């Protein structure tokens with residue numbers, strides 16, 4: 672499906688997504704729990720496609736639905752469930768704008784792998800359980816980043832699942848932060864700081880933002896932006 676079709680499909684189903692997102696937010700309550708849930712749903716989806724439980728069209732539509740509802744639910748969690756509809760309205764353009772173009776490209780690529788036999792439907796030679804999701808997480812879908820070593824880009828079923836996770840599960844953190852940001856702006860906070868985890872995975876950019884300390888509101892890039900950790904960035908933003 673092309674980007675335009677995806678966008679119009681998403682627009683048509685927007686109020687359904689809003690309703691589903693509220694249910695999700697109510698059910699999982701915290702971003703890490705939502706992320707965990709979405710990771711396992713991503714695996715289920717890819718297995719479903721591989722094991723012929725799901726046809727391509729359904730797979731594609733389900734990934735679109737889950738990408739959008741999990742992003743919306745994350746915004747709700749970031750805003751602590753206040754004014755959910757209004758917040759989702761506000762976040763909707765950035766969710767669609769951030770997620771749909773790369774998602775369209777990613778799905779087209781998957782379809783190509785299937786059509787050309789790189790990914791074989793029914794092929795169970797590689798077990799999901801043996802795949803190291805943690806170490807591969809997030810590192811392979813940074814199409815914008817140049818000069819970093821590329822890992823295999825979804826050419827096996829488990830590696831494909833890992834890429835699905837990058838759309839359906841990992842962005843929950845960024846959209847959770849967006850929710851917090853919207854609330855903090857409305858509360859009139861004047862400053863923000865980015866607090867890095869400072870473990871061995873923290874990149875030098877994140878350490879630099881961390882050492883900068885307090886900055887005027889809106890002046891620091893959000894976690895995952897302006898750093899080499901991208902979607903894996905787990906810096907926290909504090910406001911005052």
Ligand SMILES: [Zn+2]
Nearest residue numbers: 874877898900
């Ligand atoms: Zn970083």
Ligand SMILES: [Zn+2]
Nearest residue numbers: 877904905906
């Ligand atoms: Zn970071």
